[in-house]
Amino acid sequence: MASRELETMYQQVILDHSKEKHGFGLRPDASGSSHQVNPTCGDEVTLNVHRGADGSVSSISWEGQGCSISTASASLLSDIVHDLPAGEVSVRIDAFRELMQSKGALDGDEELLGDAVALGGVSRYVTRIKCAMLPWVAFEAALASEGAAPRA
Amino acid sequence: MTIDFDRVTTTPALDDTVLDDTALDAAEVERVRADFPILSRSVNGHPLVYLDSGATSQKPQSVIDVERRFYEQSNAAVHRGAHTLAGEATLLFEAARARVASFVGVADDEIVWTSNATEGINLVAYGMSNASLGRGGAAAERFRLGAGDEIVVTEAEHHANLVPWQELAFRTGATLRVIGLEDDGRLRLDEAASVIGPRTRVVAFAHVSNVLGTVNPVEQLVALAHGVGALVVLDACQSAPHLPLDLAALDVDFAVFSGHKMLAPTGIGVLYGRKELLDALPPFLTGGSMITTVGLQETSFLPAPMRFEAGTQRVSQAIALATAIDYLDAVGMERIAEWETRLGLRLYSGLAAIPGVRILGPAPASAAPGGYGAERVGLASFDVEGVHAHDVGQFLDDRGIAVRVGHHCAQPVHRRFGVTATTRVSTYLYNTEAEVDAAVEAVADSRVFFRVA
Numbered sequence A: 001m002a003s004r005e006l007e008t009m010y011q012q013v014i015l016d017h018s019k020e021k022h023g024f025g026l027r028p029d030a031s032g033s034s035h036q037v038n039p040t041c042g043d044e045v046t047l048n049v050h051r052g053a054d055g056s057v058s059s060i061s062w063e064g065q066g067c068s069i070s071t072a073s074a075s076l077l078s079d080i081v082h083d084l085p086a087g088e089v090s091v092r093i094d095a096f097r098e099l100m101q102s103k104g105a106l107d108g109d110e111e112l113l114g115d116a117v118a119l120g121g122v123s124r125y126v127t128r129i130k131c132a133m134l135p136w137v138a139f140e141a142a143l144a145s146e147g148a149a150p151r152a
Numbered sequence B: 001m002t003i004d005f006d007r008v009t010t011t012p013a014l015d016d017t018v019l020d021d022t023a024l025d026a027a028e029v030e031r032v033r034a035d036f037p038i039l040s041r042s043v044n045g046h047p048l049v050y051l052d053s054g055a056t057s058q059k060p061q062s063v064i065d066v067e068r069r070f071y072e073q074s075n076a077a078v079h080r081g082a083h084t085l086a087g088e089a090t091l092l093f094e095a096a097r098a099r100v101a102s103f104v105g106v107a108d109d110e111i112v113w114t115s116n117a118t119e120g121i122n123l124v125a126y127g128m129s130n131a132s133l134g135r136g137g138a139a140a141e142r143f144r145l146g147a148g149d150e151i152v153v154t155e156a157e158h159h160a161n162l163v164p165w166q167e168l169a170f171r172t173g174a175t176l177r178v179i180g181l182e183d184d185g186r187l188r189l190d191e192a193a194s195v196i197g198p199r200t201r202v203v204a205f206a207h208v209s210n211v212l213g214t215v216n217p218v219e220q221l222v223a224l225a226h227g228v229g230a231l232v233v234l235d236a237c238q239s240a241p242h243l244p245l246d247l248a249a250l251d252v253d254f255a256v257f258s259g260h261k262m263l264a265p266t267g268i269g270v271l272y273g274r275k276e277l278l279d280a281l282p283p284f285l286t287g288g289s290m291i292t293t294v295g296l297q298e299t300s301f302l303p304a305p306m307r308f309e310a311g312t313q314r315v316s317q318a319i320a321l322a323t324a325i326d327y328l329d330a331v332g333m334e335r336i337a338e339w340e341t342r343l344g345l346r347l348y349s350g351l352a353a354i355p356g357v358r359i360l361g362p363a364p365a366s367a368a369p370g371g372y373g374a375e376r377v378g379l380a381s382f383d384v385e386g387v388h389a390h391d392v393g394q395f396l397d398d399r400g401i402a403v404r405v406g407h408h409c410a411q412p413v414h415r416r417f418g419v420t421a422t423t424r425v426s427t428y429l430y431n432t433e434a435e436v437d438a439a440v441e442a443v444a445d446s447r448v449f450f451r452v453a
Helices: A004-009 A012-020 A068-080 A086-100 A110-124 A129-148 B005-009 B026-034 B061-073 B084-103 B117-132 B137-143 B163-172 B189-195 B218-227 B275-280 B315-331 B333-352 B389-398 B411-416 B433-449
Strands: A032-038 A043-051 A057-065 B111-114 B150-154 B175-179 B200-206 B231-235 B254-258 B269-273 B291-294 B299-301 B357-359 B379-384 B404-406 B422-426
Touching (some): A004 A110, A004 B389, A032 A129, A043 A068, A043 A129, A057 A129, A068 A110, A068 A129, A068 B389, A086 A110, A110 A129, B061 B315, B084 B111, B117 B163, B117 B231, B150 B163, B175 B189, B189 B218, B218 B231, B269 B275, B315 B333, B333 B357, B333 B379, B389 B404, B389 B433, B422 B433
Parallel strands (some): B150 B175
Antiparallel strands (some): A043 A057, B111 B269, B254 B269, B291 B299, B404 B422
16 A cells, blocks of 8 residues: 555654644743744744753744644654753754765664654655754754853 | 758657547547656656646657757757858747747737746836836836836735735835635636726736636636726736637737746746737846847847847747647647546546545536636645645655645645645646546545544
């Protein structure tokens, strides 16, 4: 009914996250925020970054609409970002970007990315990588927007 | 070596086909398909099912060959130079213009080459903008816009026929007004009659909607526009490839379409303009090839169409467009339209039977002979409840079925119907009923794959 590649991209964990949407619903007290749109399909995400007293990224919250890949990616990102030390953030983002650019060659580091390694199958589909990256790009932009607020 | 001009502009299409007045049938479509090399490739282990001709069409061998032959035998810049190749290329280029003109029922010098339909619309909009700045003198008076003037478009326009008018309004101080849509997707003609009024200077609309597939009532809109002295700009992107088109009979003032949607290469488009209007409209792109005398401070321009064709022209693409038109005419535009209506009905009824599928636009008119274009052409954009269009498209692609997903460069009409993205299946003369069935079946199966069925 569907190819192995397609089954790999749309693993059960991804379909589950696209419906359960962890972290969905914007919360106030954000230290940074970003709204990102994929102009080719109209998918969009708004993502807030929330910091703990120690400067760690305590969580993200997000809203948006899009395909199962972009919504699952936001949900999986939300699972990763729990009291993440400030120094860890770029490591995770870099690991995810590397996975997305791997054209299916990497399995992804589960230590760093958790269940988000399931998105590795997307990297075989050049037209869909931007779907998976959308919330991560929003995360990066939200962090960059924090400049105005005093941060550790 | 000399080139056989007859061979270039009247490339024999469908060599092995006996053409007659009967309707296109499955056997003839199979012969048509054999002329399109790409249709025999496979995608993801399946035979390609190409159902994205609304975005761009595939090309027959004759079109591919004619471009190649031009580069092998006659390549030169046109309308300059005195050598033999320059002469040949110029003849071919102008013969192609005449071929396009006859295809849409207008005079040769009413056809302007552009890169695509988008450039054609911008050419008119910027010409009016330049007139509004005083360029073109008294002759260009009728193109001047300012505060209090109105530009009218419809809610169904794709971005190419919306954004240039928004920008023209910003530049001139004119107001943009919009004719809305009925809930079933039809244009609100009652609203058209009230929106188009004494302040209206331009009415721009699509002949056929690229999202809804609806054929707009051109005659009624032209009557409303001309009744108040407004100019009509027709976006024929989705009609020129699919329906018989007689621009003179439609009585529009300007019209645009793109070659790549009608079997020709990318990079070539057409602007039609009524001769007296083209001669009065100030140029958009300026530079070489569109001038008579150039001084250091001031320049005088050639008459239309050349005043709008600055710079080195797209010669191979223009010639290939003429060959594409030869191919379409050899099959017959009436017959193509009827075949696509048949495919469109099959598509519509197949999709409509799937639970959770909502098709944008009105239901098609009956399948009565000659019923083509009565309401919609052979395309359907739809939403699958619980499955995002990108995921539907990905599932279809896995079976080698190519469709468009997203907003199809028409965000406002999607917003009107409460969706951000749809899946669009669009047919052409080379599509079969089996391909339509395969797409419908895959859409139904996608609901199972994504756990909504």
